Amino acid sequence: MITVTGYQIHQVIFEDPTIIVCHATSDEHACEVLLKIVKEGHRAIIENAKLINEYEIVGSLNIQGVIKPIALLRQGNVLVLATEWVHGLTLRHFAQSGQISIPVFLKIAIQIARVLEQLHKIHIVHMNIRPDTIVVVPSSLRVSLTGMGHSVLSMDGGRQARNMPLIEGSPPYMAPERTGQLNRVVDGGTDLYSLGVTFYEMLAGQLPFHAKDPLEWAHAHLAKTPLPLLTFNSQVPAIIDEIIMKLLEKTMDRRYKSAYGLRMDLENCLQQWEENGDCERFRIAQQDGPLLLEINRDSSDKPIMLSERTEFETSETSNGYSQVLELAAVMRASQAFSEETDSYHLLSKLMSILIEVAGAQRGCFVAIRSAELYVEQIVEAESREQPLRGGIPLSQYENVCQNIISYVAIKRHFVILEDAAREGLFTQDTYVQLHKPKSVLGLPIIAQGELQGVLYLENNLTSGVFAAERLGVLHMLASQINYVQRLLGYYGSSQSIQEPKIGGALTSPIVPLTEREIEVLQWMAAGLSNKEIAVRLVMSAGTVKVHMRNLFGKLHVNNRVRAVTVATQLNLLQATPIAE
Structure with a gap:
């Protein structure tokens, strides 16, 4: 039975694993209220923070149409927020x-x-x-x-x-x-x-x-x-x-x-x-103007082109959402290798995963054959069919910017264009002038010092999609596509293909991971932040960081995405199922 001191609860309106929402009456004010009650559990610290945030931000507002909080109560280790009741x-x-x-x-x-x-x-x-x-x-x-x-x-x-x-x-x-x-x-x-x-x-x-x-x-x-x-x-x-x-x-x-x-x-x-009784067409947004916010917009809003580096790492400071998406892509790619028996279907899945995590509309993988560039894999986000298999000489394929791909292959530098038709080295290119692409990425795929191919991606709806600090996971997935493509050339589609190993064959770490380090690794693979892992494992966030630093050293990696990838290849994530 749910009880909150000072309130008579009439009905549970909503309940999920983290919170209960109730219709109640306040004994002190003799008025109807809505109670949001955080549940005990691993999410309690996060749900508590959300109630505190709502109470602090909304409590001082006097805006008609915003439901105001009345009181914030502590009940054991969780919080309860009482707000105005609306009969709606x-x-x-x-x-x-x-x-x-x-x-x-x-x-x-x-x-x-x-x-x-x-x-x-x-x-x-x-x-x-x-x-x-x-x-x-x-x-x-x-x-x-x-x-x-x-x-x-x-x-x-x-x-x-x-x-x-x-x-x-x-x-x-x-x-x-x-x-x-x-x-x-x-x-x-x-x-x-x-x-x-x-x-x-x-x-x-x-x-x-x-x-x-x-x-x-x-x-x-x-x-x-x-x-x-x-x-x-x-x-x-x-x-x-x-x-x-x-x-x-x-x-x-x-x-x-x-x-x-x-x-x-x-x-x-x-x-x-x-x-x-009808609405005629008119020019919309004629009375629209900038939001009345003091936003400091810096040079990141300007189209840029980058072509300075060939080594890519996933940024340690990348935000939580982006990092979770990258981890999800790595896990899905590993799952594809373990489940897909047809190599062409595997390539299709890998290409689809790649454009999803990149935020691209379309893309292709261009391989090197006898010093010539060939379009091997083509994928379109809006297409319901399987991604197309190419094997087309780049010079004969007109649905990409050939000059960007050639430039990347020759320079071995990645190119990022935030708005290709407006700024950068390729504004006068025939393809760019005709199609006016917004975000464009050309990424050299290099293994053991040798150029293997070029990953080419476009998004013609959104500018600024591709960022240098996020190229690590794209290079990893494109390298897997290149690996499968090369094995297909040797064995054909009937050959069962195992997931490629980063940096050569992998064996279990010389210094084995402790049980605690494996638990941290498993929750990391599930996308939890350091604070959430700390709550799950009943330890401080500082202790979680120590475990992460130790397991990074043992796995010879320097970020979460690579740690999860290597751990998946070594079957460490299945070592001990994590308890919910």
């Missing part, structure tokens, strides 16, 4: 009660935009906009926002928000810049993208993208285009479809720049509907 439904449940009409949608959408407008003016980014954090009162259509445990103050230029770990967001609603794969600050435009996903779901009855895990969700937000809303709901006026598609722009400078500009367009639509 989450937007998800409201939408499930029947198809939402256009005027009802507009009235709800305008209120949400108005609340976000007020939050953004005082530098608060909600960071968790989705149908579950929006409450609607059916009788009046009054809207309130909740779920602000993820919220951040953007006074630091959005860097705090950009470095939030994976667990602090809902992947289906996360803006491209929140994946950690873009060198972009997180500001109010991030909320507007999440709002676009929410609006799309309200009117289409489904999300704009489909994915199975965080890696696929991140890739969809970066590299896939949603179908028009009219595909699923013929009643949606074209102008509303256009507004929502602008909210879903991958690149921040093409998205709405303020909730005010969005609200003005929505109010225009509602006025037309109430007068004429």
Whole structure:
């Protein structure tokens, strides 16, 4: 039985493994409240932190449409947050009660935009906009926002928000810049993208993208285009479809720049509907302007080209989300090697994993045959078919920038273009002028000092997708593709291929890992941060760092991704199943 001192609990509204949400009455104030009760367990420290964050950020606000906290209580090792009670439904449940009409949608959408407008003016980014954090009162259509445990103050230029770990967001609603794969600050435009996903779901009855895990969700937000809303709901006026598609722009400078500009367009639509029963087309975003935030945008927003290094390491300072995605890619690649018996299917899987973790729309692996460049593997993110197998001389393949690939092969330097058509060495290239690609990567694949091939990737929807500090995992996956491709040349597709070993054949460490080090390694492979591992294993974060330093030394690696890769090859992750 659930009890909280000073409150009479009437009903459990929601429960998951980490938190319980209840409808209750406060004995002291004799009023109805909503209680969020953290559960004891390995996630308690994180859930406690979210309640503290919500209480501190929202407690001092006086914004109509934001559900305010009343009290923050400690109950043993966990916290309880009491907030105002609203007699309403989450937007998800409201939408499930029947198809939402256009005027009802507009009235709800305008209120949400108005609340976000007020939050953004005082530098608060909600960071968790989705149908579950929006409450609607059916009788009046009054809207309130909740779920602000993820919220951040953007006074630091959005860097705090950009470095939030994976667990602090809902992947289906996360803006491209929140994946950690873009060198972009997180500001109010991030909320507007999440709002676009929410609006799309309200009117289409489904999300704009489909994915199975965080890696696929991140890739969809970066590299896939949603179908028009009219595909699923013929009643949606074209102008509303256009507004929502602008909210879903991958690149921040093409998205709405303020909730005010969005609200003005929505109010225009509602006025037309109430007068004429329809919404005519008009030029949107005419009253849009920069978000009223003091964001310090540095030179990272400018298109750049890098071609200075040939050695790549995964950055130790890369944010939690990006690191978890890289670890997921490594684990999926290892699983593909262990499960796939057909070598061509294995290549297809590896190429698909590679473009997902890279955030690319399309790409190819170009191998060297008798000192000539041949396109061997081609993959398209939007294609439902298996990635194409090439074997085409580069000079005969016109769907890539041949000059970039040749440049990378000759110089043995990687090339990163944030907006290839605007700046860099290749703006006058015929392919670039014709196709106007945004993000482009050319990466030399080098093994034992010899050039093996070139990995070429593009994203024509989003600029700034590829970053130098994230090339390590891409080089690793491309090297595996090259390994399989070469063995196919010798043995054909019937040969069973084992996963390649980093730096040659691997044997168990000369100094065996301790039981504690293996436990740390296993939780690391699951994507947990040092603090989360510390909670799981009942030790300090400093002790976790000591174990990680020791196991890195024993495995002869210098970062998490390589540690997990080597551990997978040595079957260390299956040594002792981790207890949930």
